[in-house]
Amino acid sequence: MPIITLLTDFGSQDYFVGAMKGVILSLSSAAQIIDLTHEVPPQDVPAAAFNLLAVYKDFPPGTIHLAVVDPGVGSSRRAIVIECGGQFFVGPDNGIFSWICEREDLFRVFQVTNERFFRQPLSNTFHGRDVFAPVAAALADGISSEDFGPEVEDPVLLESLQPRAAGDGSYLARIIHIDRFGNCITNLTRDHMLMETRSKLLINGREITSFRKFFADQPQTDDELFCLEGSAGFLEIAARNASAAKILKAERDDEVRLISA
Amino acid sequence: MPIITLLTDFGSQDYFVGAMKGVILSLSSAAQIIDLTHEVPPQDVPAAAFNLLAVYKDFPPGTIHLAVVDPGVGSSRRAIVIECGGQFFVGPDNGIFSWICEREDLFRVFQVTNERFFRQPLSNTFHGRDVFAPVAAALADGISSEDFGPEVEDPVLLESLQPRAAGDGSYLARIIHIDRFGNCITNLTRDHMLMETRSKLLINGREITSFRKFFADQPQTDDELFCLEGSAGFLEIAARNASAAKILKAERDDEVRLISA
Amino acid sequence: MPIITLLTDFGSQDYFVGAMKGVILSLSSAAQIIDLTHEVPPQDVPAAAFNLLAVYKDFPPGTIHLAVVDPGVGSSRRAIVIECGGQFFVGPDNGIFSWICEREDLFRVFQVTNERFFRQPLSNTFHGRDVFAPVAAALADGISSEDFGPEVEDPVLLESLQPRAAGDGSYLARIIHIDRFGNCITNLTRDHMLMETRSKLLINGREITSFRKFFADQPQTDDELFCLEGSAGFLEIAARNASAAKILKAERDDEVRLISA
Numbered sequence: 001m002p003i004i005t006l007l008t009d010f011g012s013q014d015y016f017v018g019a020m021k022g023v024i025l026s027l028s029s030a031a032q033i034i035d036l037t038h039e040v041p042p043q044d045v046p047a048a049a050f051n052l053l054a055v056y057k058d059f060p061p062g063t064i065h066l067a068v069v070d071p072g073v074g075s076s077r078r079a080i081v082i083e084c085g086g087q088f089f090v091g092p093d094n095g096i097f098s099w100i101c102e103r104e105d106l107f108r109v110f111q112v113t114n115e116r117f118f119r120q121p122l123s124n125t126f127h128g129r130d131v132f133a134p135v136a137a138a139l140a141d142g143i144s145s146e147d148f149g150p151e152v153e154d155p156v157l158l159e160s161l162q163p164r165a166a167g168d169g170s171y172l173a174r175i176i177h178i179d180r181f182g183n184c185i186t187n188l189t190r191d192h193m194l195m196e197t198r199s200k201l202l203i204n205g206r207e208i209t210s211f212r213k214f215f216a217d218q219p220q221t222d223d224e225l226f227c228l229e230g231s232a233g234f235l236e237i238a239a240r241n242a243s244a245a246k247i248l249k250a251e252r253d254d255e256v257r258l259i260s261a
Numbered sequence: 262m263p264i265i266t267l268l269t270d271f272g273s274q275d276y277f278v279g280a281m282k283g284v285i286l287s288l289s290s291a292a293q294i295i296d297l298t299h300e301v302p303p304q305d306v307p308a309a310a311f312n313l314l315a316v317y318k319d320f321p322p323g324t325i326h327l328a329v330v331d332p333g334v335g336s337s338r339r340a341i342v343i344e345c346g347g348q349f350f351v352g353p354d355n356g357i358f359s360w361i362c363e364r365e366d367l368f369r370v371f372q373v374t375n376e377r378f379f380r381q382p383l384s385n386t387f388h389g390r391d392v393f394a395p396v397a398a399a400l401a402d403g404i405s406s407e408d409f410g411p412e413v414e415d416p417v418l419l420e421s422l423q424p425r426a427a428g429d430g431s432y433l434a435r436i437i438h439i440d441r442f443g444n445c446i447t448n449l450t451r452d453h454m455l456m457e458t459r460s461k462l463l464i465n466g467r468e469i470t471s472f473r474k475f476f477a478d479q480p481q482t483d484d485e486l487f488c489l490e491g492s493a494g495f496l497e498i499a500a501r502n503a504s505a506a507k508i509l510k511a512e513r514d515d516e517v518r519l520i521s522a
Numbered sequence: 523m524p525i526i527t528l529l530t531d532f533g534s535q536d537y538f539v540g541a542m543k544g545v546i547l548s549l550s551s552a553a554q555i556i557d558l559t560h561e562v563p564p565q566d567v568p569a570a571a572f573n574l575l576a577v578y579k580d581f582p583p584g585t586i587h588l589a590v591v592d593p594g595v596g597s598s599r600r601a602i603v604i605e606c607g608g609q610f611f612v613g614p615d616n617g618i619f620s621w622i623c624e625r626e627d628l629f630r631v632f633q634v635t636n637e638r639f640f641r642q643p644l645s646n647t648f649h650g651r652d653v654f655a656p657v658a659a660a661l662a663d664g665i666s667s668e669d670f671g672p673e674v675e676d677p678v679l680l681e682s683l684q685p686r687a688a689g690d691g692s693y694l695a696r697i698i699h700i701d702r703f704g705n706c707i708t709n710l711t712r713d714h715m716l717m718e719t720r721s722k723l724l725i726n727g728r729e730i731t732s733f734r735k736f737f738a739d740q741p742q743t744d745d746e747l748f749c750l751e752g753s754a755g756f757l758e759i760a761a762r763n764a765s766a767a768k769i770l771k772a773e774r775d776d777e778v779r780l781i782s783a
């Protein structure tokens with residue numbers, strides 16, 4: 001059974017998610033629908049992009065990821081299908097999948113223009129139901145990406161995940177996500193870290209020198225800041241029983257500097 | 262695989278939804294369970310009725326919609342099964358399905374009295390698990406509606422969805438739902454609108470003359486009110502980045518008057 | 523299709539639940555994933571234990587219950603698989619399943635030490651994805667509990683669910699759970715109640731003498747406290763349209779005394 005995952009900012013209170021599920025199941029009775037989350041903050045494309053990046057590789061080849069965080073619905077923004085890493089991605093062309101493409105390097109993007117796949121009547125406000133859901137169902141039924149429309153050479157990209165090497169061995173990085181516990185996820189990975197040497201992190205005027213393996217690693221105060229390698233593969237700034245983001249007054253895109261001493 | 266959708270006001274924190282799923286899967290291993298929402302405001306039957314109305318047609322024929330918003334649980338209110346529009350509806354007889362029946366026109370209602378379908382022991386407070394879930398599972402296994410109990414001629418109805426024609430070409434309508442963004446959904450549809458003529462909407466002393474195709478249609482201020490045809494097929498009053506309900510101090514059932522000028 | 527239920531405190535906003543689902547589906551394409559809840563209060567093991575206890579028996583034999591409320595992740599706490607009541611339970615060894623074992627009496631516990639079942643790289647902070655999900659998938663594929671590691675004789679237990687008989691016919695009991703409506707669930711059951719005799723409940727200096735069959739049983743004020751047998755099989759203290767917990771200033775583990783007059 002082909003898997004279709006759903007990620008949206010529709011919340012759980014209204015009929016929106018249910019309508020998408022109904023359309024999928026009406027068109028492809030074999031599809032297996034898996035909810036990722038519907039609680040992406042409204043219109044927050046980078047938050048959606050981060051959660052997709054953190055999770056897509058755990059799904060089997062051929063999985064169809066349907067993601068609808070779509071501030072531009074009804075305007076001229078493109079609808080796209082991406083083939084990447086042996087999986088499919090369906091959604092608006094606003095960068096929501098661009099970090100996955102950046103990581104995988106090889107990918108093809110197709111614009112969805114073939115109206116025979118659209119639910120009729122096509123609403124102007126709910127392409128999740130009327131465009132993206134039927135396209136995902138068609139993919140589950142074996143339709144080729146080429147059948148939806150022409151290939152796209154210039155998909156919308158979010159800012160790159162690569163930190164900048166400063167030359168002196170330090171890196172200029174940033175906060176790419178803050179989770180609901182207030183952990184601050186950076187775009188630094190194991191590759192940038194020399195865990196065996198003494199490193200420190202500078203952010204918002206604070207210096208963080210403690211690198212731990214897990215949350216309960218050593219005795220510490222509840223609000224002491226430390227770094228650890230998070231489960232999404234990025235260096236995170238955390239506190240044991242407090243919000244690191246609050247302590248740091250940190251927001252997404254705040255600059256982080258890694259210095260290897 | 263027969264589809265059973267779930268819509269409740271149980272929230273997502275307690276065991277209630279899980280218990281219903283367990284009962285269904287214990288009785289009908291082929292059933293495919295699809296969550297619509299469990300975040301209907303507690304005991305809010307019209308909100309449940311609206312969300313069901315907006316979504317049922319997107320599901321395939323034979324789908325079983327199980328809806329439990331049930332302030333009268335344990336009292337003498339009836340449990341019912343409805344056949345309507347090629348689908349099945351299972352829940353309390355409190356009007357939760359009446360807008361679907363009104364739209365489809367043809368329907369049959371059966372009271373669930375046959376106790377052999379009930380989970381034992383039958384609790385007085387949780388018919389979602391002990392009555393409605395096993396009845397839905399039985400439908401998924403091919404049991405006929407007639408087997409649950411006698412036909413009902415007088416199901417409980419919510420107030421009709423039909424606006425009243427005022428004779429002078431205007432309509433007296435009302436707010437039937439307010440979604441989580443504060444959009445005010447009316448019971449006016451495309452049939453009542455002469456989009457090519459100049460129309461206006463009167464509500465709570467305000468006059469709305471702007472009719473748009475989608476949220477990002479034209480430059481506008483964030484709190485300017487406008488109308489558009491929403492994805493559920495009804496005329497909605499919205500603001501681009503604000504709650505129309507807050508701006509209008511609108512509540513459900515507030516009167517709306519459509520005037521074609 | 524083997525059923526794997528998921529219960530966590532991960533919330534619905536982040537990628538955590540989606541990652542677990544992906545791992546399961548990558549390893550066992552036949553598994554049917556059923557969400558119980560992901561809204562257990564963070565790190566609240568007794569709340570998770572109560573919800574599991576209330577729901578497991580509604581699922582069919584062979585169901586695999588995967589529960590991750592895991593304050594000790596990354597420390598030396600054991601990962602376990604339990605066979606109990608014809609079902610499987612996978613999670614941390616912190617008492618999360620102990621009330622089920624107490625009720626069923628017969629059970630076997632195995633520590634998960636065989637690293638060939640772990641997702642690689644094994645993170646220190648997300649055993650839900652890297653240990654528990656792949657173990658659940660392996661169980662769904664027919665792996666024996668013995669294959670995960672050695673049998674455990676001393677699993678961690680929560681405080682027993684048995685009220686203490688005071689000898690004079692009264693029982694010393696306690697609040698074991700407070701649900702989102704403020705209903706206070708005690709560890710008293712039908713066995714301790716002589717409903718035909720006059721009983722009363724003492725809690726936090728209040729005396730409750732009203733025993734009802736369901737919430738809408740009799741005319742009453744909205745904040746009058748009463749007892750009823752709840753759907754999880756325990757005696758609950760409730761108010762019709764108010765939070766009993768607030769009225770009583772009750773917290774979990776508060777003492778409740780049942781006196782049969």
